[in-house]
Amino acid sequence: MTTQAELVLLSLLAEQPYHGYELEQVIEARGMREWTEIGFSSIYYLLKKLEGAGWIESRLEEGGRGPARKVYTITPAGREQLQAAILGALSTPQRCYTPLLLGIASLPAVPAAEAAAALRQYTEALDARLTHVRQRWEAQKPLPYFVEALFTYSIALIQTEREWVEKFIKQVEAQDGQG
Numbered sequence: 001m002t003t004q005a006e007l008v009l010l011s012l013l014a015e016q017p018y019h020g021y022e023l024e025q026v027i028e029a030r031g032m033r034e035w036t037e038i039g040f041s042s043i044y045y046l047l048k049k050l051e052g053a054g055w056i057e058s059r060l061e062e063g064g065r066g067p068a069r070k071v072y073t074i075t076p077a078g079r080e081q082l083q084a085a086i087l088g089a090l091s092t093p094q095r096c097y098t099p100l101l102l103g104i105a106s107l108p109a110v111p112a113a114e115a116a117a118a119l120r121q122y123t124e125a126l127d128a129r130l131t132h133v134r135q136r137w138e139a140q141k142p143l144p145y146f147v148e149a150l151f152t153y154s155i156a157l158i159q160t161e162r163e164w165v166e167k168f169i170k171q172v173e174a175q176d177g178q179g
Contacts, residue, residue: 002085005038013074112176
């Protein structure tokens, strides 16, 4: 099974060959960390792993200045894996293990007023996140339809979560004094 981070790298290498630092620059420039987890420190580890699996290959490329760099290219087996991973991602919902759910499951351990205050902080953080995603989206326009979808999906999720948390805060506040 391909991880999200591996899928990111395979999809970028399907576009064109890159060396590791260029991959980091593209990931950052496209705001890919807004919708997937891939750390800068894991890129080289994952490239080595993908190369070991036969999904990418590397060659040394002499640079004008500095040492030669490894440039990575996707292999035919990598393209097959990429397509399978894309179709799997598009067809199979994944569970989300958010700390919010753990906090809700443990709610009886804290006073209702404190829980409501913490949930209000959560909505403030969602508001900040929403503003950040909208700013990143606006800064990158115009975008291809599928990249637009990444932003509109993220915005819809944040807005829906915020609405749900607001309703839940009312339930929590209703418990205050009933405990």
